[in-house]
């Protein structure tokens with residue numbers, strides 16, 4: 438009888454995700470091994486502090502506080518990078534690839550910031566890097582775009598990519614609880630990043646959108662080329678107003694490619710989504726990605742976007758691919774920017790300018806409640822040729838103005854450019870009766 442080969446795995450990081458991977462590798466080991474035709478052995482795990490008590494049982498002899506011991510171990514074939522951050526994680530990932538290891542990572546920040554360098558390093562060493570868990574948690578969206586939907590060009594990919602933001606917005610809407618309290622719960626559930634601003638300020642979703650843009654169009658878009666906004670300033674009043682207008686407020690990511698203009702837009706922001714659209718109905722920690730392909734039409738992918746188990750599922754899916762690659766299977770490889778076939782048409786893609794990015798908008802403006810204010814506000818909008826769709830005025834009892842004698846104006850616009858609305862906001866800020874920075878939300882306009 439032929440002996441079954443063993444694949445040795447090294448894990449960097451044993452936090453929320455690392456422990457999930459270990460737990461489920463152990464739990465489903467027999468099933469996995471029979472599906473993959475190999476024995477799987479975790480032989481070394483790096484942590485920051487070996488003395489910490491863990492939720493999962495782990496042999497203390499395989500723990501180390503030096504990640505390089507893992508990536509330089511000649512017996513290890515597959516390295517899972519689950520530390521996070523971009524400094525040590527980058528060094529360890531590059532070293533592992535240089536040493537000929539196959540790398541699995543859940544680290545979207547690392548890929549968004551250094552993806553091209555990492556993909557090149559993998560190619561140079563004839564290795565592979567897998568990163569299914571880096572986008573949309575347990576949803577196999579990377580595999581779907583790279584493999585199942587490979588026949589398509591992708592004019593638009595949009596979705597909810599941050600579980601923490603979706604969890605917070607859903608709970609705010611349902612329970613009218615303060616933002617900070619819900620964020621604490623999201624942390625306790627293992628959804629939030631160690632640095633919370635990555636989630637609530639839109640940075641984590643931007644990292645993920647950058648990865649999707651690369652997969653779909655072969656171009657790494659830097660963070661400063663994206664439009665990035667978070668959810669800190671969304672209030673339950675905004676939610677109530679949006680609800681009355683037929684919308685939910687969701688944090689969404691959008692990757693839009695205009696093949697005629699050869700332009701690519703990547704943005705992440707809180708937006709009003711029609712309640713009737715599928716994205717308006719995806720709640721809690723769930724993510725959803727709507728992928729529009731020129732061949733397939735629109736496909737929608739939904740699942741838990743954060744947390745230990747969903748993420749472990751994606752990482753273990755990558756471990757399976759890593760095992761096949763270690764066994765010599767020919768897998769679809771990643772391509773660095775220079776060698777990527779032109780994505781949109783015959784010319785190189787460029788980043789869309791803000792006057793080409795068109796949307797409808799929601800504006801909340803806190804003003805002094807006095808005669809003539811409305812006409813000053815509409816005059817500013819008219820100057821930028823922005824047509825107002827609706828205006829609602831409430832006396833301010835929600836702490837957003839300066840108390841007595843103030844009011845909140847909420848207006849929505851017809852479609853106009855990002856640059857026009859930005860100029861209008863500057864104009865509004867200069868008006869004396871305007872009490873604070875106007876708050877802007879985009880209104881998503883899905884035609885599918």
Ligand code: NDP
Pocket residue numbers: 449450451452453454455483484485486487489502503504518519520521522525543544545546570571574627628629630631742743744745748
């Ligand atoms: P945690 O903070 O829970 O875990 C990080 C782990 O890395 C800890 O075990 C920590 O060790 C270890 N670590 C930190 N610094 C070092 C170091 N210098 N040397 C060795 N080990 C170190 O993070 P998560 O598990 O939540 O996230 C890990 C990665 O997965 C991140 O890139 C994150 O963005 C990504 N991700 C997370 C998801 C989630 O839902 N949490 C979902 C999808 C992706 P120690 O335990 O000793 O402190």
Ligand code: HSE
Pocket residue numbers: 571573574598599600601602628629630636641742743744
């Ligand atoms: N903090 C991330 C989120 C983890 O909430 O979506 C999953 O990538």
